[in-house]
Amino acid sequence: MLSNSKLKSIDDFYKYHNQVKEKIKETENVITVCCGTGCQASGSVEVLEALKEKIKTENIGVKVKPIVKSTGCHGFCSRGPLVILYPEGIYYQQVKLKDVEEIVEKTVKQGELINNLLYKDPLQKEKVSKAEEIPFYARQTRRVLQNIGEIDPFEIDEAIAHGSYQALVKALTSMSPQEVIEEVKKSGLRGLGGAGFPTGLKWQYCSSYPGEKYVICNADEGDPGAFMDRSLLEGDPHRVLEGMLLAAYAIGAKEGYIYIRFEYPLAVKTLHTAIAQARSLGLLGDNILGTDFSFDIKISTGAGAFVCGESTALMASLEGKVGRPRAKYIRSVEKGFRNSPSNLNNVETYANVPSIILKGWEWFAELGTEKSKGTKIFALTGSVNNVGLVEVPMGTSLRTIIYDIGGGTPKNREFKAVQTGGPSGGCIPKEYLDEPVDFERLTSLGSIMGSGGMIVMDQTNCMVDVARYFVHFLVEESCGQCTPCREGLVQMEEILNRITQGEGRLEDIDKLKDLGEVVGGFSLCGLGKSAPNPVLSTLKYFKHEYLEHIEEGFCRSGVCKKLFNFEIDPDKCTGCGLCKRKCPAEAISGEKKSPHKIEQNLCIKCGECYRNCNFDSIKPVPIKK
Amino acid sequence: MSECKCKQLEAQVDYNLLDKIIDEEYGGDKENLIMILQAIQKEYNYLPKDALVYLAEKLSLPISHIYEVVTFYASFSLKPRGKHIIQICTGTACHLKGSDKVVKELCSRLKVEPGETTEDGLFTIETVNCVGACALAMVSVVDGKYHPSTNQSEMNKIIEELSQGE
Numbered sequence: 117m118l119s120n121s122k123l124k125s126i127d128d129f130y131k132y133h134n135q136v137k138e139k140i141k142e143t144e145n146v147i148t149v150c151c152g153t154g155c156q157a158s159g160s161v162e163v164l165e166a167l168k169e170k171i172k173t174e175n176i177g178v179k180v181k182p183i184v185k186s187t188g189c190h191g192f193c194s195r196g197p198l199v200i201l202y203p204e205g206i207y208y209q210q211v212k213l214k215d216v217e218e219i220v221e222k223t224v225k226q227g228e229l230i231n232n233l234l235y236k237d238p239l240q241k242e243k244v245s246k247a248e249e250i251p252f253y254a255r256q257t258r259r260v261l262q263n264i265g266e267i268d269p270f271e272i273d274e275a276i277a278h279g280s281y282q283a284l285v286k287a288l289t290s291m292s293p294q295e296v297i298e299e300v301k302k303s304g305l306r307g308l309g310g311a312g313f314p315t316g317l318k319w320q321y322c323s324s325y326p327g328e329k330y331v332i333c334n335a336d337e338g339d340p341g342a343f344m345d346r347s348l349l350e351g352d353p354h355r356v357l358e359g360m361l362l363a364a365y366a367i368g369a370k371e372g373y374i375y376i377r378f379e380y381p382l383a384v385k386t387l388h389t390a391i392a393q394a395r396s397l398g399l400l401g402d403n404i405l406g407t408d409f410s411f412d413i414k415i416s417t418g419a420g421a422f423v424c425g426e427s428t429a430l431m432a433s434l435e436g437k438v439g440r441p442r443a444k445y446i447r448s449v450e451k452g453f454r455n456s457p458s459n460l461n462n463v464e465t466y467a468n469v470p471s472i473i474l475k476g477w478e479w480f481a482e483l484g485t486e487k488s489k490g491t492k493i494f495a496l497t498g499s500v501n502n503v504g505l506v507e508v509p510m511g512t513s514l515r516t517i518i519y520d521i522g523g524g525t526p527k528n529r530e531f532k533a534v535q536t537g538g539p540s541g542g543c544i545p546k547e548y549l550d551e552p553v554d555f556e557r558l559t560s561l562g563s564i565m566g567s568g569g570m571i572v573m574d575q576t577n578c579m580v581d582v583a584r585y586f587v588h589f590l591v592e593e594s595c596g597q598c599t600p601c602r603e604g605l606v607q608m609e610e611i612l613n614r615i616t617q618g619e620g621r622l623e624d625i626d627k628l629k630d631l632g633e634v635v636g637g638f639s640l641c642g643l644g645k646s647a648p649n650p651v652l653s654t655l656k657y658f659k660h661e662y663l664e665h666i667e668e669g670f671c672r673s674g675v676c677k678k679l680f681n682f683e684i685d686p687d688k689c690t691g692c693g694l695c696k697r698k699c700p701a702e703a704i705s706g707e708k709k710s711p712h713k714i715e716q717n718l719c720i721k722c723g724e725c726y727r728n729c730n731f732d733s734i735k736p737v738p739i740k741k
Numbered sequence: 742m743s744e745c746k747c748k749q750l751e752a753q754v755d756y757n758l759l760d761k762i763i764d765e766e767y768g769g770d771k772e773n774l775i776m777i778l779q780a781i782q783k784e785y786n787y788l789p790k791d792a793l794v795y796l797a798e799k800l801s802l803p804i805s806h807i808y809e810v811v812t813f814y815a816s817f818s819l820k821p822r823g824k825h826i827i828q829i830c831t832g833t834a835c836h837l838k839g840s841d842k843v844v845k846e847l848c849s850r851l852k853v854e855p856g857e858t859t860e861d862g863l864f865t866i867e868t869v870n871c872v873g874a875c876a877l878a879m880v881s882v883v884d885g886k887y888h889p890s891t892n893q894s895e896m897n898k899i900i901e902e903l904s905q906g907e
Contacts, residue, residue, distance in 0.1 A: 154876050157887030193876030340832030343873035378779060378816060379872050381885075419775050419814035422870060436774035438813040497834040497875035504876060535833065571833050571875075585836050589870065595813075700846075700893035722842050722893050 117273055122398030125406040126289055129281070132397070136273040145182040147171075147224075149211075150198040150265065152189025152350050153343075153382050159213065160186075160197030166216040167199070174220060182224060188351020188386070190265040191505030192252055195235065200247065200265070207247045208233040238501050238523050252502045255521045257483065259491050260467045261507045264351030269386050272393035275354035281399055283470035284361050288407050296366040296473060297323065303477035304489035305469070309334055309425075309462025310537065310566040311642075312488070312555040315469075318459060322367045322449040325457040329369040331360050331411075332453060332460040334430060335376035335383070338422040339538025340589065342569035344493040345463035347505055349376070349383040352467070353390035357400070357413065359466025362473055364411040367459055372413040375430050378420065387415055422539075422593035426641050427460045428452070429595070440595045441641035462567065464493055484510035488554035498535075498571035499525050506570075511552040514544065518572055527730060529574040533657070537566025539586045539593075540646030542653025543579060562653040564646065576727055578675035579658040580665055584612035586650035594643065601644030604635035608651060616676040620666035628655060674736030677721045681739050686711035688733035695725035695734065751821055754791040758784065763799050771800050774810060778817060786826075787818040815870075823858040823865035825903050828882040829891070832871025835879035843879065843896055844868055850900070863907065864900070 118136055123129050149155075149164040167184045182201070190198050195209040201223060208219065211233060222228040234243040235250050247253050267274040275281075287296050301316025322329060333356065337345040348356060360372050376384055391413055394400040402410040421439050423429045429439035431453040452458030468490060472480045481489045488510040494517060496506050501523030508517060514534055518524065525531050533543040536553075542563035544551075551557050555565050573582065587609045596602045608631050611624050632648030639645050655662065664670050671679035684695075684704075689711040696704040696712060703719040706712030714725070714734075726734045762780045767773035777800075781792050788811060797804040811817045829847070831840050844855055848866055851859050858865040874880045877889030883899055891899065 153872075153874050153887065157874055157877050157880065157889050193874070196876070337873065338870065340836075340871035341834050341875055342871075343875060346873040379869060416773075417776055417779060419779060420816035420870070421814050433775065434772070436770075436772045436810070438810055495875060497878065498837055503834075538833070569833070571837070573837065577837050582837075585833070585841075592815075593870075698892075698894070700897065720842075720846065720893075722846075723839050724892055724894075727838070 117271070117393060117396070120396055122396070123405055124398065126285055129285055129405055133276055133282075136277040140274065140277045143183055144203045146202040147182045147184045148187045148200045148202070148265070149184060150188075150190045150196060151186035152193070152196075152347060153380075154189060154193030155196035155198060156382070158196045158210075160211075162213050163197050163199065163211050163216060166213055167219070170216055170220045171224075185268045186270070187267065188264045188269045189347035189505070191261060191347060192250075192502065193505075194501075194503035198265075199233075205246045205248075207235060207245060207250070209235050252504065252506075252521055252523065255516065256507050257491055257509050258507050259471060260348070260355070260464065260493060261351075261505065263355070264347065267352065269351055269353055270389050272354060272390065272397065275352065279474075280354040280470070281358055283473040284358055284365075284399070285405070287362055287365055287473055288405060288409060291473070293323065293366045293368060296362060299473060299477050300366070300469065303472045303480040304484070304487075305465065305472060305480065306488060306555065307462060308464040308468070308492060308568070310540070310564060312565060315461060315465055318449060318461070319363060319366050321447070322457050322459040325450050328371075328454075328456045329367055330453045330456060330458040331364045331367065331369045331372040332431070332434070332458055333360055333372070333374040333466055334425065334427070334460055334462045335374055335380075336418050336425045336430060337377060337380070337463070337567060338425045338593075339540075339567050339569045341495060341497050341535075341571045342538060342567045343495045344505055344568050346380050346383050348463055348467055348493075349380070350386050353386050354394065355467045355470060356463055357390060357394055359461075359469035360413060361400070361404075361411055362469050363459055363461065363466065365409055367457075369459070370410055370412070372411060373416055373434055373453070374413060375416050375418060375424070375434055378417045384415065384417060391415070421595075422589075423595045423641075423643050426643060429641070430460065431458060438595070440597050441643070443640055464568070485552060485554045485556075487556055492553070492565070492568060494568045494570045496522050496570050496572070499529065499531075499574040499577065500572040501526050508553075510554045513550050513552055515549040517553070517570065518549070522572065525572065525574045527732075529576065531572065531574055532577060533573045533579065535563075535571040535573060535582065535650075536569065537564035537646075537649070538569050539589050540564055540642065540649055541566045541569075542649045543573070543582065543657065544653070545657040562656055563649065576673055576675070576723065578616075578671050578673035579654045579661045580612065580615055580671075581673075581675045583651045583654045584609065584616055587612055587647070590643065590647045594647075598638075598640040598644060600635045600637075601639040601641075601647060604631050604639075605644075605647055607631055608635070608648070612651070615662060615665050616671070616679075618665070618669045618676070618678045620662075622666060624666065625655065625659070625662055668738065670738040672736060674721075674723055674726050679739070680721075680736035681716055682714050682719060682721065682723075682726055682734055683737045684712050684714055685733045685735060688731050690731055690733075692730070694728055694730065698724040698728050700724065752785045752787075752789050754785075754789050754795070756795060759792055759795055759799075763796065769799065771802060774800065774802070774807070775814065778807075778811060782817060786822045787820055790819070818856075820858065821862070824863050825884055826865045826867065827899070828867045828869045828872075829896075830870075830872045830874070830878070830880040830882070831868045832873075832875060832878075834875035835871075838879045839892070840879040843891065843893055846893055847896055847900070850897075863904070
């Protein structure tokens with residue numbers, strides 16, 4: 117940070133903004149290393165340290181030494197660690213520690229590109245040297261993710277230089293709280309944590325009740341397969357803080373809380389730093405920028421309970437209690453945290469607010485569909501080539517997301533379904549790939565938008581097992597206070613277990629439907645109400661797989677262990693030996709270049725060979741009786 | 742029957758340290774109960790009974806309330822955990838790559854159930870609902886370090902390396 121003293125007026129802020137902008141201009145030669153959770157797991161911190169060391173000790177012979185800094189998650193996690201060299205924007209992927217030497221010697225010193233670190237598009241087969249040439253980035257509309265990967269999330273100066281806190285200044289100097297609410301209302305922004313409730317309307321309700329008010333940020337991103345909130349907090353925390361500040365200004369709150377999963381240690385660390393820096397500059401605390409607006413934010417960490425993503429459970433947890441949801445006869449905007457009016461939004465929702473205030477609602481609403489405006493970030497995972505974060509306008513088709521941006525399924529395996537909305541969502545089959553994605557369309561297909569997890573499934577994924585997986589997840593995470601959810605889900609799990617073990621009965625299908633209706637219709641909170649979705653949607657679109665399990669005792673996907681054997685097709689096997697190397701049970705034998713064979717009594721059916729075979733030669737077959 | 746080995750692993754509670762966590766870091770505030778528990782668990786790797794009794798007294802909360810909270814949230818452990826904590830992600834993306842099978846094989850190899858500690862106190866095996874690193878599925882977190890693509894063979898390697906270090 118350039119300064120540690122508080123900015124005492126709006127003028128102070130502008131001066132500071134200009135100073136940090138100048139400072140950033142001076143350092144145009146920059147090497148950034150992505151240090152999001154994904155890249156860190158692939159070894160990016162080691163790469164960063166080695167680069168720093170090498171740059172420091174080498175006499176590079178350029179006037180401005182490149183500085184190496186860490187950034188938040190770029191979202192292209194499957195290609196990490198990512199290293200980008202500015203000002204050219206040279207994009208290196210899957211950089212290993214051993215590549216550091218070459219990067220400095222060749223690229224930094226001589227401007228030469230290192231071919232094997234460049235990204236090769238799986239479709240075009242051409243190597244590209246810049247992020248904007250990579251289809252994964254080129255076809256996205258990165259509004260909320262704009263700064264991520266460019267700024268160092270541990271440096272508030274960089275966020276300010278990139279425009280953070282400008283919207284707050286605009287609101288403080290030229291808008292009344294009601295005008296802020298109107299702007300958000302007109303923009304059509306809806307709750308991006310999954311519920312889709314109009315954000316402006318929620319703010320309006322909350323502001324209308326008397327008493328001490330609270331602004332709460334739901335960062336309890338519990339949906340398995342969703343990580344956009346994590347990346348936002350790790351990469352651009354000030355955008356979220358500014359969104360909360362604007363909400364606080366609009367509804368008249370002095371205190372805010374961020375409730376974040378303890379499973380995200382890096383995001384927690386980033387947030388602590390961001391809040392401390394904002395406080396020291398006087399952007400949080402009493403009399404912000406010399407005005408009479410005061411607001412501060414505290415962090416509270418969750419302890420591993422999915423149900424705490426539900427708003428009333430989250431507020432109970434914030435109070436140090438168990439996270440049991442309550443019936444919402446009285447909404448939490450009237451009586452929530454500490455029995456006071458509380459406005460709760462999700463991370464991504466808050467992150468959208470600064471741009472709406474700064475650029476106006478028209479700018480925001482020009483993208484999207486009739487009822488869902490702006491963009492949505494999806495966490496694209498599962499069986500897809502480009503795993504990562506994808507921000508697209510609402511209404512973009514599933515096909516565009518999965519194929520044009522995601523690069524389709526690996527090894528050309530057959531697409532089976534895409535699961536959206538986590539355990540509360542459903543599986544959408546290929547017939548609907550051209551459907552536009554918005555709140556209403558996904559609901560009509562039997563799924564939900566949810567927080568934005570999008571998990572692609574292919575021929576190696578069993579839909580009965582997927583349903584069983586989600587129901588099992590919810591059985592474990594149900595808080596247990598209402599009977600339909602607590603007991604109904606256990607019954608559903610038992611039936612699904614039976615089917616995947618080969619002991620299913622035909623009447624089980626109707627039983628699952630009946631149970632699903634009871635659980636969905638009579639549970640207390642959103643967890644139970646949406647819990648049957650994974651089962652009902654797979655029953656709707658993949659009933660044939662259920663029937664195959666029950667009637668033929670066969671799992672075509674090679675997942676339900678008792679219902680198949682793996683066999684190698686000798687006509688297709690090239691004898692490359694990959695499966696033999698991957699097999700943890702040493703169950704595969706065969707000479708190089710001749711067809712291999714699986715020893716059935718040694719095979720543990722883990723599926724490593726099946727998923728890794730490049731020649732489609734390994735197939736699940738029914739067990740011969 | 743021999744006495745349960747976990748008794749030998751139980752920690753001696755340092756009350757000065759507890760005072761520091763409860764009063765200095767969290768202002769002796771009941772609302773911070775969950776974070777206080779996390780801080781204690783970070784210190785001892787689990788929640789020692791003596792610490793919970795002391796905490797109840799300090800915060801003027803019934804011990805039943807603390808017990809309710811501890812047993813509600815998945816991340817708290819009332820039993821001493823092992824020297825190495827192996828968390829296997831069972832989020833959707835990891836599940837689709839077969840993480841449940843890795844958990845099963847690992848547990849049968851080490852003769853424990855998920856959530857339990859091996860008899861020698863070396864390993865605790867836990868499952869965790871998505872660590873949000875889905876691009877690296879299937880992911881495991883070993884003593885806080887993320888490991889990408891930990892299939893059966895990778896997991897075997899990790900266990901062997903850690904065992905050899907003893």
